[in-house]
Amino acid sequence: MIFLKSFFSREVLIYSKKTSNVISPVIFFLICISFFPLAISNDPNELSKLAPGLIWICILLAGMLSIQTIFKEDYDDGSLDLFYVRGFSMLQVVLVKIFVNWIFTALPLILLSCSMVFLLYFPIDKLFNLIGSLFLGTLIISFFGALAGALSLGKNSILASAIMLPLSLPVLILGSSASTYSNENITFFILLLSALLFFSVPIISLACIGAIRLHYE
Amino acid sequence: MLTIQGLSYAYSDRFLFKNLSFDLNSGELIQLKGRNGSGKTTLIKVLCGILKNYEGSISFVNFDNSEEQNEIFYLGHKNALKDNLTVLENLKYDYRSDGIELARLKENLAILGLENYLFTKVSDLSEGQKRKIILSCFIASDKPIYLLDEPLINLDEESKKIVSSEIENKINSGASVIFTSHEKNILATKDINLDEYAT
Amino acid sequence: MNKLLSSIKLFYHKLGSFPWFYNISSKFLPVSSALAFMILCIGIVWGIFYSPSDATQGEVYRIIYMHVPAASVAQSIYFALAIAGFVYVVWKMKMAGLFIKAMAPIGASFTLLALISGAIWGQPTWGTWWVWDARLTSTLVLLLFYLAIIGLYSSFDNKKSADQAVSILAMVGAINLPIIKKSVDWWNTLHQPSSIKVFEESTISPEMLYPLLICILAFYLLVFVFGLMAMRAEIAKREMHKDWFRKIIIKND
Numbered sequence: 001m002i003f004l005k006s007f008f009s010r011e012v013l014i015y016s017k018k019t020s021n022v023i024s025p026v027i028f029f030l031i032c033i034s035f036f037p038l039a040i041s042n043d044p045n046e047l048s049k050l051a052p053g054l055i056w057i058c059i060l061l062a063g064m065l066s067i068q069t070i071f072k073e074d075y076d077d078g079s080l081d082l083f084y085v086r087g088f089s090m091l092q093v094v095l096v097k098i099f100v101n102w103i104f105t106a107l108p109l110i111l112l113s114c115s116m117v118f119l120l121y122f123p124i125d126k127l128f129n130l131i132g133s134l135f136l137g138t139l140i141i142s143f144f145g146a147l148a149g150a151l152s153l154g155k156n157s158i159l160a161s162a163i164m165l166p167l168s169l170p171v172l173i174l175g176s177s178a179s180t181y182s183n184e185n186i187t188f189f190i191l192l193l194s195a196l197l198f199f200s201v202p203i204i205s206l207a208c209i210g211a212i213r214l215h216y217e
Numbered sequence: 218m219l220t221i222q223g224l225s226y227a228y229s230d231r232f233l234f235k236n237l238s239f240d241l242n243s244g245e246l247i248q249l250k251g252r253n254g255s256g257k258t259t260l261i262k263v264l265c266g267i268l269k270n271y272e273g274s275i276s277f278v279n280f281d282n283s284e285e286q287n288e289i290f291y292l293g294h295k296n297a298l299k300d301n302l303t304v305l306e307n308l309k310y311d312y313r314s315d316g317i318e319l320a321r322l323k324e325n326l327a328i329l330g331l332e333n334y335l336f337t338k339v340s341d342l343s344e345g346q347k348r349k350i351i352l353s354c355f356i357a358s359d360k361p362i363y364l365l366d367e368p369l370i371n372l373d374e375e376s377k378k379i380v381s382s383e384i385e386n387k388i389n390s391g392a393s394v395i396f397t398s399h400e401k402n403i404l405a406t407k408d409i410n411l412d413e414y415a416t
Numbered sequence: 417m418n419k420l421l422s423s424i425k426l427f428y429h430k431l432g433s434f435p436w437f438y439n440i441s442s443k444f445l446p447v448s449s450a451l452a453f454m455i456l457c458i459g460i461v462w463g464i465f466y467s468p469s470d471a472t473q474g475e476v477y478r479i480i481y482m483h484v485p486a487a488s489v490a491q492s493i494y495f496a497l498a499i500a501g502f503v504y505v506v507w508k509m510k511m512a513g514l515f516i517k518a519m520a521p522i523g524a525s526f527t528l529l530a531l532i533s534g535a536i537w538g539q540p541t542w543g544t545w546w547v548w549d550a551r552l553t554s555t556l557v558l559l560l561f562y563l564a565i566i567g568l569y570s571s572f573d574n575k576k577s578a579d580q581a582v583s584i585l586a587m588v589g590a591i592n593l594p595i596i597k598k599s600v601d602w603w604n605t606l607h608q609p610s611s612i613k614v615f616e617e618s619t620i621s622p623e624m625l626y627p628l629l630i631c632i633l634a635f636y637l638l639v640f641v642f643g644l645m646a647m648r649a650e651i652a653k654r655e656m657h658k659d660w661f662r663k664i665i666i667k668n669d
Contacts, residue, residue, distance in 0.1 A: 014302065077297055081297065085267060159567050166561055166564060166592075167589070169596050174599050203588070
């Protein structure tokens with residue numbers, strides 16, 4: 001428990017010192033969102049129809065950029081070595097890292113999506129559905145992205161995105177559906193998302209631990 | 218304290234070293250020698266628990282019920298310091314300075330000449346100064362086993378002497394140290410030449 | 417009973433040994449290649465020339481003799497990869513890691529074949545080269561998973577780490593694939609109630625079914641043959657410097 005608290009404070013401190021960690025996904029998200037009205041159409045009716053999908057796509061892309069490097073810094077500067085020396089529970093390390101990353105990068109984006117009511121003419125009655133599905137979906141995406149980052153640790157390539165994006169397809173489909181339809185239908189999608197989250201937390205964390213380990217052989 | 222039996226480490230398709238056996242007792246200073254690439258760093262990492270796919274046995278003896286992991290101080294090639302945090306913040310969360318009071322850490326930083334740098338960002342320090350931060354943790358710590366990989370690298374002459382004498386102090390107070398170094402400053406009680414165990 | 421168990425155990429141990437596999441596969445290869453080729457010829461010729469033409473689609477439907485086996489094989493190979501990944505992670509059997517590396521490109525090629533043949537079938541039948549329904553989309557995602565495995569393997573220098581990494585990825589992907597298929601399905605039923613059926617298997621007549629089954633069998637045999645060849649090539653690559661391999665090469669000269 002002591003380790004968990006101190007490791008959590010360490011991660012929070014590291015993230016809070018680097019404001020670029022928080023600002024960059026926000027900027028990327030807003031720019032991506034702006035691409036669609038500028039490049040496709042700025043008709044309010046069309047945008048309103050496309051809005052849930054667009055928000056989800058941009059959240060996925062912005063999340064992809066920020067989650068893949070969560071293990072990279074500690075691997076490169078030797079901190080991960082120290083965790084192994086001291087025998088710390090890698091499960092706690094992985095979970096704390098993913099959670100702290102989610103707080104600092106995904107949470108601002110979720111809050112920012114509320115503004116899509118204005119920018120993309122997102123129907124305001126569906127806003128609650130959107131936020132709810134985003135909460136669940138971004139957590140799942142963080143786990144998949146962490147696995148992709150762990151598998152491609154130490155390699156500067158686009159491979160991590162290529163691994164993470166196909167895995168995140170169900171989340172995209174379910175989350176987008178949940179934001180599009182009226183309340184009667186969405187309980188199904190929300191339940192499915194919750195189930196996905198519930199199962200991916202243990203399975204993907206274990207896979208992450210194994211994936212980090214294999215870079216030490 | 219530490220018994221190694223038949224230790225071999227394979228790397229891809231060849232063995233780095235094979236059938237290495239030795240004992241590490243309290244108060245011993247062992248230097249690992251060998252050409253570049255003979256496996257000195259790898260052996261230290263295996264002893265620490267970072268690399269686990271070795272053959273053979275490593276056993277820690279004479280430890281009371283505390284975990285083995287807590288008894289090793291590891292100084293590696295990489296510094297494991299966070300660049301965007303200050304020295305003080307780094308030391309607060311560094312596991313090498315675990316259990317050491319702040320006053321003592323400050324003392325030891327002063328020994329190596331870094332007492333004015335507590336609130337500087339690590340990224341503003343030179344490589345040698347970064348190394349000294351960790352060496353000050355080393356001086357302050359009180360573990361039974363020290364595994365040091367190139368402890369004198371990047372240091373100026375005066376600091377090299379300080380660190381060498383600190384290693385001797387640790388030996389005299391009963392700890393055991395295994396280190397690798399290309400310097401001649403430290404006199405070891407025992408040498409292990411990894412070239413002899415190469416295949 | 418005990419004898420059966422012990423012989424199974426012996427087989428399992430032998431399966432993990434590269435020299436044994438290399439020797440046994442060189443005996444299997446000529447026979448199974450001939451068999452596969454023969455059955456493929458029977459199936460294709462029967463399907464293209466001797467089966468009746470379809471009521472609605474005419475002659476175009478005959479491409480299912482390539483499309484359905486390819487799609488079936490592509491999916492099976494992926495699940496085999498996932499099982500091999502599990503075997504590698506749990507029991508550390510080197511052959512399992514080799515299996516993933518050798519079979520992934522084969523699976524990817526068959527997936528591509530399934531996609532292209534599906535598109536060729538779709539164009540005259542429904543007027544579009546592509547439709548985003550559950551089956552085609554999940555086949556496309558299957559291709560992406562295969563490419564991810566191939567890409568991940570090639571990014572590692574150490575073969576052991578590479579095997580471990582693709583094992584993890586294959587397992588995680590296999591869990592994901594049914595979820596993708598189901599979620600696209602539900603998305604489609606909400607969007608297009610009148611979904612386009614890619615093929616109506618339940619109403620296929622026996623005269624069309626038999627050549628289809630023969631073609632499916634032929635494709636599985638083909639995959640077996642290609643798989644043996646690929647695994648032999650990979651064994652050769654990995655064990656090039658070992659004595660047992662050199663002896664075989666010298667013996668064959």
